[in-house]
Amino acid sequence: MNQAQMNIRVGVFFIIGIALLWITFQALHEGKFNAKDGYEIIAPFQSVRELKSGNEVRMAGVPVGTVKAVRLANGRAEAVLSIKKDITLARDTVATIATSGLIGSNYIALEFGSAASGNLAPGDSLRTREVPDFNKMMSDLGDLGTDIKAAVAKIGSAFGDNPDGSPGLISNLNSVVSENRAGLASTIGNLNEITTKIRAGEGTLAKLINDPAAYDQLLAAVTEIKNAATEAKNFIGETQSIIADVKSGRGAVGALIYDETTAQNLKIAVKNITDITNKMNNDESSFGQLITSDALVRDAKATLRKVDRAMDGFADSGPITAVGVLANGLF
Amino acid sequence: MNRISTIFDWLGGAVVMAFRAFRMLPEAPRIMKRTIEQALHGGYLSLPIVSILSFFIGAVLALQAGYALQDFGAKQLIGTLVGEALVRELGPVFVAILVAGRVASAVTAELASMRVYQEVDALVTMNIPPERFLVLPRLLAALCYMPVLTMIGIIIGWIGGAVVCNYVDFIGIAPAEYFQSVKQYLTTTKLLHGLIKAEIFGFVVILIACNTGLRTRGGPREIGFAVTDSVVYSLMAILSLDFFITKALGG
Numbered sequence: 001m002n003q004a005q006m007n008i009r010v011g012v013f014f015i016i017g018i019a020l021l022w023i024t025f026q027a028l029h030e031g032k033f034n035a036k037d038g039y040e041i042i043a044p045f046q047s048v049r050e051l052k053s054g055n056e057v058r059m060a061g062v063p064v065g066t067v068k069a070v071r072l073a074n075g076r077a078e079a080v081l082s083i084k085k086d087i088t089l090a091r092d093t094v095a096t097i098a099t100s101g102l103i104g105s106n107y108i109a110l111e112f113g114s115a116a117s118g119n120l121a122p123g124d125s126l127r128t129r130e131v132p133d134f135n136k137m138m139s140d141l142g143d144l145g146t147d148i149k150a151a152v153a154k155i156g157s158a159f160g161d162n163p164d165g166s167p168g169l170i171s172n173l174n175s176v177v178s179e180n181r182a183g184l185a186s187t188i189g190n191l192n193e194i195t196t197k198i199r200a201g202e203g204t205l206a207k208l209i210n211d212p213a214a215y216d217q218l219l220a221a222v223t224e225i226k227n228a229a230t231e232a233k234n235f236i237g238e239t240q241s242i243i244a245d246v247k248s249g250r251g252a253v254g255a256l257i258y259d260e261t262t263a264q265n266l267k268i269a270v271k272n273i274t275d276i277t278n279k280m281n282n283d284e285s286s287f288g289q290l291i292t293s294d295a296l297v298r299d300a301k302a303t304l305r306k307v308d309r310a311m312d313g314f315a316d317s318g319p320i321t322a323v324g325v326l327a328n329g330l331f
Numbered sequence: 332m333n334r335i336s337t338i339f340d341w342l343g344g345a346v347v348m349a350f351r352a353f354r355m356l357p358e359a360p361r362i363m364k365r366t367i368e369q370a371l372h373g374g375y376l377s378l379p380i381v382s383i384l385s386f387f388i389g390a391v392l393a394l395q396a397g398y399a400l401q402d403f404g405a406k407q408l409i410g411t412l413v414g415e416a417l418v419r420e421l422g423p424v425f426v427a428i429l430v431a432g433r434v435a436s437a438v439t440a441e442l443a444s445m446r447v448y449q450e451v452d453a454l455v456t457m458n459i460p461p462e463r464f465l466v467l468p469r470l471l472a473a474l475c476y477m478p479v480l481t482m483i484g485i486i487i488g489w490i491g492g493a494v495v496c497n498y499v500d501f502i503g504i505a506p507a508e509y510f511q512s513v514k515q516y517l518t519t520t521k522l523l524h525g526l527i528k529a530e531i532f533g534f535v536v537i538l539i540a541c542n543t544g545l546r547t548r549g550g551p552r553e554i555g556f557a558v559t560d561s562v563v564y565s566l567m568a569i570l571s572l573d574f575f576i577t578k579a580l581g582g
Contacts, residue, residue: 013371017482
């Protein structure tokens with residue numbers, strides 16, 4: 001093996017190795033090597049829980065960056081996110097810590113914001129929302145279990161006698177039952193009797209229950225009542241519409257009630273009528289005389305007689321006069 | 332007492348040899364040719380065995396994880412398990428063990444025979460320090476090829492796991508899903524820690540090999556003993572250092 005061959009082989013060996021190293025480092029997503037390809041956004045949380053640097057940042061499930069660091073600042077936890085350069089985030093984007101699978105790693109889930117709110121600049125803070133921690137949920141569940149246990153114990157002790165020796169619920173119930181045994185027995189006996197009667201078909205209740213005719217009658221009665229009610233409803237509806245018309249000033253009655261000028265006119269008209277009738281009653285006026293005095297009637301009668309006579313005269317002399325006039329004119 | 336002093340003598344000799352070798356670092360261009368030769372023998376020629384071993388380690392790991400995780404219904408974590416195990420532990424350790432068996436033994440045999448047949452004495456006589464001429468090229472070459480070998484081993488192991496996940500009936504995970512789960516929890520830091528581990532192992536193994544070889548006294552029988560010692564010490568060093576390095580790097 002000569003020197004050149006040896007060099008070539010060693011060269012190939014190292015180039016393969018370095019290429020593999022480079023590819024692997026590039027493939028492993030971590031803030032360090034991709035930092036220059038993105039911009040930083042701060043996401044403050046009450047607790048970042050299991051979040052670690054190198055975890056993914058996903059928007060609607062699509063990876064858009066990585067968690068670059070997790071640190072404490074201003075009394076709360078902060079996750080520094082490295083977001084890809086070609087991704088713009090709206091100002092009201094909300095970040096939550098989500099878990100992929102039951103034992104999967106955490107990632108930051110971003111929800112779409114509205115484009116109208118503007119874009120986040122590098123170094124800005126995101127709005128975040130806390131989601132209940134699985135551990136917290138479990139401890140809450142544990143508390144709930146304790147509560148249930150206490151409640152069940154209380155119910156149990158309520159059934160038993162009280163610690164101070166006074167009788168508990170069950171004892172009370174027992175004593176009530178034993179004291180009123182006779183009364184209860186007679187009540188139940190009465191009930192028995194009543195039900196027997198009902199079954200046998202005696203009494204109104206029994207008829208109601210057992211007799212189909214009674215049921216039919218009842219049904220008919222109910223139907224009629226229903227019809228009556230429907231009619232009453234229609235009537236009331238119509239009345240309501242009329243009242244509404246009146247209220248809105250439509251129609252004669254409406255105008256009468258709600259229109260001021262009508263009332264005014266009516267008043268004036270009534271006054272005028274009063275005046276006229278007053279004058280009529282008065283003898284001095286011509287109309288009054290016409291109505292009240294009989295002199296006029298007599299005068300009229302005389303005049304009519306005269307006219308009658310005159311007309312008779314006309315009727316006799318009419319043709320001659322006409323000829324005379326004609327002759328006078330010609331000759 | 333004598334034994335204890337021998338151990339310290341041996342350890343101190345190794346450290347002094349390492350320092351002497353690295354003091355010669357400015358003269359590295361002069362040993363370029365020898366370094367490349369060592370890289371060829373240690374790196375390039377180790378590729379087939381590293382590939383075969385890693386492939387089957389990944390495959391067996393995936394199979395065992397499949398049997399074990401089947402009971403929990405967590406088969407989708409096979410990729411994570413295989414990926415993490417190879418990067419953190421099995422990749423560096425197995426490559427180091429291979430190097431100890433294949434390279435360190437050869438180095439020890441070579442240096443021991445040079446010592447036994449007085450070639451090293453001849454070098455010293457010619458004012459060529461054996462640390463520069465023999466040790467430094469081997470150490471430098473090891474530092475260069477260890478990360479590369481480890482990386483190749485890790486990736487071939489992943490591929491072995493993927494093949495098992497795809498073709499073994501009861502697992503049945505598609506390669507895309509498998510590699511997704513490999514990627515999910517892996518970070519560059521973990522990978523870097525794995526490679527640092529491999530680097531330390533490589534350095535220590537070759538140092539032990541050189542030291543054991545150069546300290547050989549006697550004849551051909553001692554050469555054989557030296558090779559045995561070298562491999563045994565290397566394996567002990569790898570497995571004990573593994574714990575402390577992992578602890579120090581903190582995952």
